[in-house]
Amino acid sequence: MRTDASGLDEFEARAEEVRTMARAYAVRMRPVEFFSHVTAAQLWGAPTPRVVDSLLDVAVFGNDPLPRCRGIRGHRADPRLTTTTLIDELRVASPASVWASLGVLAVEDLVVIGDYFCREWRQGFLRPNVGRPPLTTRTKLAAALDAGRRVGVARLRTALGMIREDSWSPRESLCRILLTTAGLPEPMLNLDIDGPLGFLACVDMAYPHYRVAIEYQGQMHGARYAKDVERIEALRAAGWIVIQVTSALLARPSELVDRVRQALISRGWRA
Incomplete structure (x- = not known):
């Protein structure tokens, strides 16, 4: 596992960088905006693939004006397909909504992110955080996928069948x-x-x-x-x-x- 100078592995380092950028942008976010797509996955701590740019994904519902700011990639979200919540006072799409929005990614990346979101913290010798609830479940991922039209639905369905609840990395x-x-x-x-x-x-x-x-x-x-x-x-x-x-x-x-x-x-x- 590769690490940076801080001792974080590459996925953790990428997520920490995104958190810093998101907190900086949150100062000027409108109440109708929320973090979505890959940015939301990273704010949840999910191991995402390396992307070609460092733009933050920010979405709005319905006909609200898209965010227009340097460093921001705007998205328009359907409230029937996306729910939101707070992480450290940052409004983000929920894990199931995030996963179902990432159909542009490769199947293996969708499985990796799904494994992370669905991990169950089970009993076992010296296992950490026993009983902690998973961020979401395969049932909720399936429901989010079936809620409406999704980009990359074939990849998402293939990945859904490959997601497991006890993968640790x-x-x-x-x-x-x-x-x-x-x-x-x-x-x-x-x-x-x-x-x-x-x-x-x-x-x-x-x-x-x-x-x-x-x-x-x-x-x-x-x-x-x-x-x-x-x-x-x-x-x-x-x-x-x-x-x-x-x-x-x-x-x-x-x-x-x-x-x-x-x-x-x-x-x-x-x-």
Whole structure:
């Protein structure tokens, strides 16, 4: 996972930059305006793809005049398709409305954002924020999609069927998408694995029947790196094949898929 000088990863750094810009513009926002589209997704903290410009998406309902200001991309919203709420006193489109407005994005980006919005904070060993409600649900995404005409509806419907509630990071989501679209079985996500003495590890993705685990490895240093090494070695000692995925391997999807396929075949899987 790439980080900037502040220690934030690229998605967090991008979201923080947008928050700063949005707070600056909010001083002059009219009451009828609200943040929408990619900007709203970023204000919700969603991992969005890198965009070609740094314009803020600002929308109005009905026939209100579009915002006209340097650095702003104006949109006209249909109140039947969009609901709004507040985040730190900034008026933004709701998560389900935001997701359904992003049909211009690629399917994998829609899945990544949908995974983030729908994450359920479930019980598990050392899992954070247990019981926190998800920002939205797949049911609400479907309702927003069906509320009226949407740009990119085919991509949105495809992505909706691929969204899951237990993905913890955008790169986990991307890795899962690569594997399943290549015809491999869908892995379980963030699975707690027990050993002879109790809890052994929580792995990003796993095929427990075949004892194959997939771990995305970001940039790690010091104690964290040592801890991950010990965890992976403990899994291997317990008979698991552990495939470690880096950003470099994620950029070579055919190689990643082949590694996982061969591991599964070695454990008895047949396509």
